[in-house]
Amino acid sequence: MSNRYRCPFENLLILDFNTTCEQNNYDYPSEIIQMNVTVINIRDKMIREDQTFNRFVRPVINPVLSDYCVRLTGIDQNSINTADVFPVVYDQFVAWLREHNFQEKTFAFVCEDHQTIWLNAQYQFLLLDRSIPAIFRQWINITTVLQYLIPERNYDNLPGETFVNKASNFYNIEFIGNSHNAMDKSSFLAKLTKRILDDNNLVSVNRSLRCNVNSRRVPLNVDPNWRTTFQSAMLVFGRMLPLVPAVVYTYFTDDDYAKCQYCKNGPDVCLGVVHEQYPYEVYEQLVEPSVFASAARLDIDFNGEEEDEVEDEEDVNGQDDVNDEDDVDDEDDVDDKDDVNDEDKD
Numbered sequence: 001m002s003n004r005y006r007c008p009f010e011n012l013l014i015l016d017f018n019t020t021c022e023q024n025n026y027d028y029p030s031e032i033i034q035m036n037v038t039v040i041n042i043r044d045k046m047i048r049e050d051q052t053f054n055r056f057v058r059p060v061i062n063p064v065l066s067d068y069c070v071r072l073t074g075i076d077q078n079s080i081n082t083a084d085v086f087p088v089v090y091d092q093f094v095a096w097l098r099e100h101n102f103q104e105k106t107f108a109f110v111c112e113d114h115q116t117i118w119l120n121a122q123y124q125f126l127l128l129d130r131s132i133p134a135i136f137r138q139w140i141n142i143t144t145v146l147q148y149l150i151p152e153r154n155y156d157n158l159p160g161e162t163f164v165n166k167a168s169n170f171y172n173i174e175f176i177g178n179s180h181n182a183m184d185k186s187s188f189l190a191k192l193t194k195r196i197l198d199d200n201n202l203v204s205v206n207r208s209l210r211c212n213v214n215s216r217r218v219p220l221n222v223d224p225n226w227r228t229t230f231q232s233a234m235l236v237f238g239r240m241l242p243l244v245p246a247v248v249y250t251y252f253t254d255d256d257y258a259k260c261q262y263c264k265n266g267p268d269v270c271l272g273v274v275h276e277q278y279p280y281e282v283y284e285q286l287v288e289p290s291v292f293a294s295a296a297r298l299d300i301d302f303n304g305e306e307e308d309e310v311e312d313e314e315d316v317n318g319q320d321d322v323n324d325e326d327d328v329d330d331e332d333d334v335d336d337k338d339d340v341n342d343e344d345k346d
């Protein structure tokens, strides 16, 4: 056993995206422009650099990158112009999974935080009017893993402004490249994850997507400056996006693979639209329509009905393992202090 990592998967796929962006404006229809996956093979205890998946993606809504986005990510317009659009790249990714025999139940994604899948992937599939594939329904938030490993959970006091700085300092792992580029970020996260595994720490799934959390039942008072304030924008997106990230302590087993822990439905049924996911209070508070919401048609489906009190009661007293404590964490997850540091990550 000692030569095995404490990880219940055969491979970890370290995932990161870059998206289109505009300086000082979070109300923007962010499309994926780079997708990178770096592989850690658990049996070999190796980062498989020969198996890296890296693609540029051509955005459709805003095909021309802003100067800010080019500067931040280091991705140039030419690379984008010659790239395939997301549905094509995603099909290439699925083919790549098949080619390497990465079966969905035998790997887990590792992400820096919840934004990679909850925000970037979910939003990209909403733009395409497709439900987010089952493989994205769970992941390992490596920031959370690290936070638990810091002595006395003293993460905030680690030297460094961002997660990358803090992790780099804590483990003395040099960051090579541009910390806002998906390929460089993914490569660093792979080294970090390997180091955490090498120290014999457990690395397993700690987040999943589901269609509701208790915190959503409390009306959100929208910050009038949400478009330019990262933290406030994330709170608004937390209400607009159909699925929310939830803290979990187990990964999907065969029978429950990709099933929502809230409604118990599979990924094709649990779309987050049947559980009052578009609180009219949020849209009523917006002075101007949201570009983020309208590009993905998120603002036209809500019907403004009051939430069903009976159903809420059932949820609180439900026999499932969704308890209030989880939901407190869920709220923290969307409203995560650490994410402030990543204000301009894409």
Ligand SMILES: [Zn+2]
Pocket (backbone or CB within 6 Å): 210, 211, 212, 260, 261, 262, 263, 264, 265, 270, 271, 272
């Ligand atoms: Zn659900």
